[in-house]
Amino acid sequence: MRENRTMTSDAASSVSVPTTSSSTSVAGRRAYRGRVVLPHDVLDDGAVVVDGTTIVWVGRVAEAAAAGHGEAVAAAGEPQPGTTILPGLVDLHDHGGGGASFPDAGDADTARVAVREHLAHGTTSLVASLVTAPRDVLLARTAMLADLADAGEIAGIHLEGPFLSRDRCGAQNPADMLAGDPKLVRAIADASRGHLVTMTVAPEIAGVQEPGGVIETLVEVGAIPSLGHTDAHWSVTEGAIAVGSAALDGAGATARSSRLTATHLFNGMRPLHHRDPGPIAACLEAAKRGKVVVELVGDGTHLDPGTVATVFELVGADAIALVTDAMAAAGMPDGSYQLGPMAVVVAGGVARLADGSAEGGSIAGGTAHLIDVVRHTVAAGIPLPDAVRAASLTPAGVLGRSDVGALEAGRRADLVVTGPDLAVRSVVRAGETVA
Incomplete structure (x- = not known):
């Protein structure tokens, strides 16, 4: 690998x-x-x-x-x-910043605004993330981002969807979510020209973990399956991890990494319950076994500091990738923004869906830079080398990169x-x- x-x-x-x-x-x-x-x-x-x-x-x-x-x-x-x-920090999950959004950028110059925003704050290797959208939009955005990847301006492309749970859709449009479609995965991989590095999928969606399904196809095209936006039970998640791990083992030296990832663990997932452990327990157990790297949005909004500290204690920094899940408002003042087709309102630095309620809807991505996430993680009691490793060397390993990260x-x-x-x-x- x-x-x-x-x-x-x-x-x-x-x-x-x-x-x-x-x-x-x-x-x-x-x-x-x-x-x-x-x-x-x-x-x-x-x-x-x-x-x-x-x-x-x-x-x-x-x-x-x-x-x-x-x-x-x-x-x-x-x-x-x-x-x-x-x-230099390595962000595996970033939708934008500086007022620009990768899912909404119609051209490379617009996307560069977001890249430069995070670069100026220490993220020297950034994976540009898209959200669930119609097929033609996904293909067009992927092709545009591939130009930036060809130029070395981004480290790759991540698709958060469209094979996700409508029950755990978060700040994504459930109307655009699909059953697992290996042909669409191959079309996206072709449009990415080798730069598709991860895709978030829900293990319970039909066509995702079946033989020849989305998970195996992702590994076949050189990408890493990431489990997230899921309402799956523990056993279903365990099954998907087994399928993905077997596919990565079979890919050998052609795989970017030997491990799957879990997209922003805890967020967009069935909650952990002592009689229904769900995907969180399954991903933590697999991370401890060296089969999964879990993303944590440790920005002080998505997770309580105690949760971040507990995960570091349980699985260690070598199994954690700190991420921003940033959207266009990163580095910008409060106000109204877009995340794909979803309207977002940022108040007090917290981005939520604009659902018309006084308190706002679901959290809709992050507004922090990765250096801010590192700072919050250290404040949670994590030693500085561990916090930095989870924001640099560990995510670099997910990308299969030995030239960055330390x-x-x-x-x-x-x-x-x-x-x-x-x-x-x-x-x-x-x-x-x-x-």
Whole structure:
């Protein structure tokens, strides 16, 4: 499979990437200093050295000279108080931001507004998410987003639907939801030109987990099935996990990852009950067994901090992908927005369907950036390396990407330089300062 197990943080601290010329490479190297967040540790006085588009060394400042990077690190000077350096963040589930919505963007320039909004806040690898819509809309939007993926501006495409439960539709149009249709999956995959990375499906929908159904077809076309927007019972969910796991195992090296995902666990699902455990218990158990990565929208709105902390304790950061589920209002003021065909009102930073009631309808996506989700997760009591890993290395593994997701030598130079309370100061993507 393409999910690569890369070097540990200890190895990343001491291994350098060879360069062709010491004089040229020293002149071209740039160093970033501060607290450096590794996958399992924090270097309180650390440095990240970049040469071109690549990280060439990560370690403690005191070790830089011996590693041959003393000149570059010295040139960086003393960092500002509170400086903390994170890897570029990886968001697997993002519908938009900056006033633009991927499900509603008719052209690539509009979609880029959302990409740039999240990039400026530290998300250097973003998966653009669509919602349930008619076939022609899904195909057109997928093809448009594939252009951005071809250009390297997004990391892939996620479809949230259309094979979902009408009883758990959330902020999606139930009228456009369909029975499982493998032919439509193949058409979407063709339109994506290899960039379809995940699709959310409800296990109980006819045609989803049957032999030759949607789950097996998704794996066949190189995408990862994600379970969500479901009213399924525990046994039905367990069955879908077994089908997906078997398909991924059978795909071997061609699969992006060995694990399914669960779309925003808890949200859009039959609730957990002690006599009816439903999909939540099944996904948590499978995550503990290494079969599922669960998404958590840990933005302080979708989940109580205690819920986030409990899931981290149960399954660990290596089985959690923090996501935003962001919509057009991310980074924008309160007001009226669209999420596909659904009208949304944002009040107090919370997006809800505009159903005419005083309190509003269902939560309709998020308004936070992924760095905000990391901040909320740390505030819930999760150690900083674990929170960052769940927003970088773990989702990178879902994508099958070994070049992003961590501050390690040999990976792409994606860095987020933050100040106190993880406030973003600058963002570096592929060695270029972009914010």
